Amino acid sequence: MASKVFIDSDVVIDFFTDREPYANPASELFELNERGVVRLYLSAVSINNIYYIVRRFLGHNKAVEVIEELTGLTQIIGTTKKEIVRALQSNFKDFEDSIQYSSALAVDGIEAIITRNVKDYRHAEIAVFTPLQYLNVLDGNQQ
Numbered sequence: 001m002a003s004k005v006f007i008d009s010d011v012v013i014d015f016f017t018d019r020e021p022y023a024n025p026a027s028e029l030f031e032l033n034e035r036g037v038v039r040l041y042l043s044a045v046s047i048n049n050i051y052y053i054v055r056r057f058l059g060h061n062k063a064v065e066v067i068e069e070l071t072g073l074t075q076i077i078g079t080t081k082k083e084i085v086r087a088l089q090s091n092f093k094d095f096e097d098s099i100q101y102s103s104a105l106a107v108d109g110i111e112a113i114i115t116r117n118v119k120d121y122r123h124a125e126i127a128v129f130t131p132l133q134y135l136n137v138l139d140g141n142q143q
Contacts, residue, residue, distance in 0.1 A: 002039040003138075005029075006104035007074070008097075008115035009046035009053075011131055016050075016066045017057040022116065025131035029114065032138070033073060040074040041110065043103040047076070079103050094120050 007029065013019065015026035033040045047067060055063035070076075083102040092098035097120040104113050104126070112127040114134050121128040129137065 002036050003112075004039050004041060004107060004110050005134070006041045006043075006100070006107060006110055006113045008100055008113065008117065009042075009049045010116045011114055012042065012046070012050050012070065012074075013053050014116075014131075016054055016070075022131070025135055028135055029131055030073060037138070041104070041107050042070070042074045042076050043079055043100055044076050045079045045099055045103065075107075077103055077107060080106075082106070091123050092120065097121060 011022075011026050011029065014022035015030055017023075029038065029040065032038045047070075050070070051063050051067055054066050058066070079099060079102075083099060083106055086102040086105070087095065087098035090098045090101065092101065094117075097115075097117065100115075101113065101121060101124055104110050110126060112129055112134060113121060113124065114129055114131055115121065116130055118128050118130055118133075
C-alpha cells in the first residue's frame with residue numbers, strides 16, 4: 001500500500017517551476033507518486049497560492065495547465081470549518097501552516113508532511129520532512 005503524504009505548496013511550486021536546488025527532490029516525489037509508492041495529498045487551500053506563484057513564473061495559460069495536471073496527480077482535500085477551528089486553536093506561529101497541518105490531519109492514515117518549512121511545523125504530532133529528508137528515509141527503508 002502506498003504511503004500517504006501531505007505536500008505543502010512550496011514542494012508543488014518547486015516541481016512545476018523547476019526551482020533549483022529544490023526541483024529534483026520534488027520531481028522524485030511526484031515520480032514516486034506516479035509509480036504508486038506514495039500517494040500525494042494537497043490542501044485545496046493551496047491551489048490558489050500555487051496558481052498565483054506559478055503564473056508569475058510561467059504565465060496564466062501555463063499556470064492553468066499546471067493546476068489541471070495537479071488535479072490528476074494528487075488527492076486534493078477540502079478544508080472545512082473543522083480544520084480552520086483546529087488551526088485557530090493550535091500553537092503554530094504561522095496561520096497558513098496551521099491550516100495546512102490541520103488539513104493534513106484530516107487525511108486518515110497520513111504518515112508525513114513534506115515541506116521546505118520544517119521549522120514551522122515543530123509542534124506537529126506527525127512526521128515532517130523536507131523532500132530530500134523524506135526521500136532519504138524512503139531509501140533507507142527500501143534497502
